Amino acid sequence: MAPRRPDSAKRSGGVRAADFRSSGSAASARRHSAAVLPSVLTFLVIVASGGLLLMIEKGMLSGVETPPPRGIRRLGVDRHTGQRERVADDVESQVLQDIRNRTMTSMCSQKNMPHSLWSLTPQQRKTLLQHVLVNDEYRFLYCYVPKVACSNWKRVLKVLGGALESVDVNIKMDHQSDLTFLSSLKPEGIRYRLRHYFKFMFVREPMARLLSAYRNKFGEIESYQRKYGADIVRRYRKGKSSRAAGDDVTFAEFVRYLLDEDAERMNEHWMPVYNLCQPCALRYDFVGSYEHLERDAEFVLRRVGAPPHVSFPARQSWYKPVTAETLHYYLCGLPQKLLRELLPKYILDFSLFAYPLPNTTAEHCRH
Secondary structure (H helix, E strand, O other): OOOOOOOOOOOOOOOEHHHHOOOOOHHHHHHHHHHHHHHHHHHHHHHHHOOOHHHHHOOOOOOOOOOOOOOOOOEEEOOOOOOEEEOOOOHHHHHHHHHHHHHHHHHHOOOOOOOOHHHOOHHHHHHHHOOEEEEOOOOEEEEOOOOOOHHHHHHHHHHHOOOOOOOOOOOOOOOOOOOEEHHHOOHHHHHHHHHHOEEEEEEOOHHHHHHHHHHHHHHOOHHHHHHHHHHHHHHHOOOOOOOOOOOOOEHHHHHHHHHOOOHHHOOOOOOOHHHHHOHHHHOOOEEEEHHHHHHHHHHHHHHOOOOOOOOOOOOOOOOOOOOHHHHHHHHHOOOHHHHHHHHHHHHHHHHHOOOOOOOOOHHHHOO
16 A cells, blocks of 8 residues: 655655655653663664674674763753753663664774775775864864755854854855865874864764755755756656756655665765765764754764854754655655665664664555
């Protein structure tokens, strides 16, 4: 049975980007503990899929020494009021942070994984260096990931660097000017900053990130429609004219295109996060998540010593988030064969960053 459609969706030659242009008490702690159990159990499926089950069976993960989960606030000083405040532990986040720390430490310790920037291939190193932003005043490195609030992080960097007065200034974001990329520095400068600076990145549920890129680039950005969309239509739609506009690419066609692409040479908006930021080669001090963006961003700003008046920007009013219902509709609308082939391309993003694999069984998709 076909998945249930959101009211705004229309069927016409498959699902199209345009269809969705418009989307500390003890008792509380116990509720969070109960809620996290399904996530932990589901993560074990990821572990098996990512080749980590053997590590668990051999006790490799239990023996890994990892730092305590970062970003969990207990007792601290509010950056805006200066008042000490007690913030209840987010139990689910704590568990997921610990899983993420242990998994990354264990996976990255394997012999076949890169152990430094200089052990990467030239292509891998080039991609990574072009995605790491530098702030020398506050001594941090940030690996930006498109479709994971990177535009707002760039606003923050421009404010910290004095190029913008406020993160709320209403201007079109220039993704290159007034920003320093690690790729612009000499090797000795890169080595120094890798040793001494605070390094962080942010991740997002892999399929939600893909869907966000698809809806934005093929539903709203004409340059992407011309450059990528027209080619996708010509490749995967039988009998289509060579003059295809590329503004009606279906999600299934986009997925077929991804399956034929080399992950290391993809466009940055759908390249796996692992390939963009190489977490085994750089060993980040903190990996925040899009799903806990406000809290994790606040932690990073406090950690680097940003001034109290610098806060992470609120979500733009025009932004249409990828909801659970929307993601359910698109994934359940895909032929199962395509989804089964797609997931391995992003399996390191699922396993390293502790995201459960999507449930697209027939029973689940009927609801």
